[in-house]
Amino acid sequence: MLERLQFYIDGKWVDPVTPKTLDVINPANEEAFARISLGSKADVDKAVAAARRAFETYSRTTREERVALFEKIIAAYKGKYQAIAEAISQEMGAPLWLSKAAQAGTGLGHLNETLKILKEYPFEEVRGTTAILKEPVGVCGFITPWNWPINQIVCKVAPALAAGCTIVLKPSEVAPLNAMLFAEVLHEAGVPAGVFNLVNGDGPSVGEAMSSHPGIDMMSFTGSTRAGIAVAKAAADTVKRVAQELGGKSANIVLDDADLTKSVSSGVMSMMLNSGQSCNAPSRMFVPRAKNDAAIAVAKAAAEKIKVVDPATPDAGPGTIGPVVSEVQFNKIQALIQKGIEEGATLVTGGPGRPENMNRGYYVRPTVFANVTNDMTIAREEIFGPVLTMLAYDSDEDAIKQANDTVYGLSGYVQSGDIERARKVASRLRTGNVHLNGAGPDFGAPFGGYKQSGNGREWGEYGFEEFLEIKAVMGWVPKPKAA
Numbered sequence: 089m090l091e092r093l094q095f096y097i098d099g100k101w102v103d104p105v106t107p108k109t110l111d112v113i114n115p116a117n118e119e120a121f122a123r124i125s126l127g128s129k130a131d132v133d134k135a136v137a138a139a140r141r142a143f144e145t146y147s148r149t150t151r152e153e154r155v156a157l158f159e160k161i162i163a164a165y166k167g168k169y170q171a172i173a174e175a176i177s178q179e180m181g182a183p184l185w186l187s188k189a190a191q192a193g194t195g196l197g198h199l200n201e202t203l204k205i206l207k208e209y210p211f212e213e214v215r216g217t218t219a220i221l222k223e224p225v226g227v228c229g230f231i232t233p234w235n236w237p238i239n240q241i242v243c244k245v246a247p248a249l250a251a252g253c254t255i256v257l258k259p260s261e262v263a264p265l266n267a268m269l270f271a272e273v274l275h276e277a278g279v280p281a282g283v284f285n286l287v288n289g290d291g292p293s294v295g296e297a298m299s300s301h302p303g304i305d306m307m308s309f310t311g312s313t314r315a316g317i318a319v320a321k322a323a324a325d326t327v328k329r330v331a332q333e334l335g336g337k338s339a340n341i342v343l344d345d346a347d348l349t350k351s352v353s354s355g356v357m358s359m360m361l362n363s364g365q366s367c368n369a370p371s372r373m374f375v376p377r378a379k380n381d382a383a384i385a386v387a388k389a390a391a392e393k394i395k396v397v398d399p400a401t402p403d404a405g406p407g408t409i410g411p412v413v414s415e416v417q418f419n420k421i422q423a424l425i426q427k428g429i430e431e432g433a434t435l436v437t438g439g440p441g442r443p444e445n446m447n448r449g450y451y452v453r454p455t456v457f458a459n460v461t462n463d464m465t466i467a468r469e470e471i472f473g474p475v476l477t478m479l480a481y482d483s484d485e486d487a488i489k490q491a492n493d494t495v496y497g498l499s500g501y502v503q504s505g506d507i508e509r510a511r512k513v514a515s516r517l518r519t520g521n522v523h524l525n526g527a528g529p530d531f532g533a534p535f536g537g538y539k540q541s542g543n544g545r546e547w548g549e550y551g552f553e554e555f556l557e558i559k560a561v562m563g564w565v566p567k568p569k570a571a
């Protein structure tokens with residue numbers, strides 16, 4: 089059993105104020121393989137005090153000093169890349185190939201992108217006689233989930249560090265090990281004591297203590313809409329800035345001029361990736377009613393090609409998925425699959441229970457429901473498992489209307505043979521991101537939601553600017569004295 093009972097506070101690994109432990113479970117075999125501590129308000133107080141002290145000096149470091157620090161962080165991250173990928177795979181179940189190719193890779197992607205922004209960003213702008221100064225927002229509190237864990241950590245920590253902020257991170261207690269490796273990366277790179285602090289714990293104790301803390305200037309939260317609301321409420325009394333990156337129920341509109349086989353099968357694959365545990369997963373596929381039967385046949389074939397594997401399988405690659413993260417998630421997904429059947433959706437493939445020959449581990453059968461209507465629970469609630477819902481539409485207008493008929497607004501996907509038509513549909517979707525014809529993620533593009541998917545933007549320059557305060561200094565340029 090791996091014991092990682094300390095927190096990283098003020099540049100050192102320290103014991104929690106009050107000992108309390110939690111086992112980290114490997115979802116592939118349901119066994120505990122590591123143990124962490126759960127912190128309390130007293131640990132948060134120590135971390136915030138360290139971050140406040142460090143802010144005094146770190147916020148005044150120069151661009152050049154931070155660029156040099158980033159270069160060291162990137163080198164140290166590369167050195168721990170393999171260990172981070174393995175930890176993610178073990179603690180949340182992503183197959184090793186996905187952990188290496190994408191999960192751990194996103195951390196490096198955000199570090200590289202942030203370094204590029206830091207080198208060029210205009211922190212000072214003079215308009216007439218007034219200067220507009222962009223300053224670090226202060227001490228930032230970060231709360232992150234388990235599904236793309238290092239992505240969600242680094243897309244906050246990298247821009248905050250580049251902006252001159254100091255940080256207290258509470259990673260997901262379900263997948264905390266990658267975060268602790270990242271703390272080692274920052275330590276090795278020479279990030280000054282107190283600039284980055286990590287306290288493990290659960291939402292109601294450490295998360296709540298951070299959100300309501302008067303010493304934290306900004307909270308950036310990624311996770312469920314339920315917990316995001318709790319963070320915002322707890323933060324309200326201290327008037328801190330709150331950025332929320334929450335759930336989704338994203339539409340994938342296959343227009344009638346799209347290559348049906350290609351669009352539907354790639355839609356199935358991207359839904360199932362990471363066992364469906366992506367906030368921006370294309371979970372509602374809209375197909376033209378006239379092509380409904382053909383689309384269902386393609387989706388069935390594509391889903392049945394997906395293999396469910398032990399995440400540690402060394403030769404597995406694209407087209408394979410691991411278990412879902414936990415017993416809680418497994419049970420929630422099973423209940424929603426059951427609900428889909430009860431509400432009358434057509435079960436095309438998959439369904440309740442584990443895949444054949446698997447009696448241990450939180451493995452879910454890749455499942456497709458068709459003839460779903462937007463009022464069904466499986467079309468409204470985020471399932472966060474390998475479950476696709478297919479809905480039919482009558483016209484482009486109807487597809488757009490149904491796609492927007494959700495409380496969420498994170499992502500949208502449009503497939504079309506005509507780029508102009510795809511762009512028009514994209515402009516009508518009430519979502520923060522839209523992917524046309526299979527376009528992948530872009531580290532330089534802003535990531536975030538409309539409506540109840542959140543109110544922040546992460547990634548790239550827009551994400552960086554979330555960590556800046558704006559100060560106007562009038563009289564920066566003195567008026568010339570009258571002769």
Ligand SMILES: NC(=O)c1ccc[n+]([C@@H]2O[C@H](COP(=O)([O-])OP(=O)(O)OC[C@H]3O[C@@H](n4cnc5c(N)ncnc54)[C@H](O)[C@@H]3O)[C@@H](O)[C@H]2O)c1
Pocket residue numbers: 231232233234235236240258259260261289290291292294295296299310311312313314315316318319333334335336366367368470472498536537541542
């Ligand atoms: N929009 C995005 O960028 C994005 C990205 C990834 C995941 N998500 C969402 O995250 C969810 C899955 O992650 P999860 O199950 O870890 O979510 P979760 O909300 O249960 O937990 C996320 C984090 O919040 C903490 N937390 C829980 N209750 C809290 C409270 N009352 N106060 C403060 N902190 C609290 C948890 O300890 C964890 O660190 C999904 O809804 C998914 O869509 C959103």
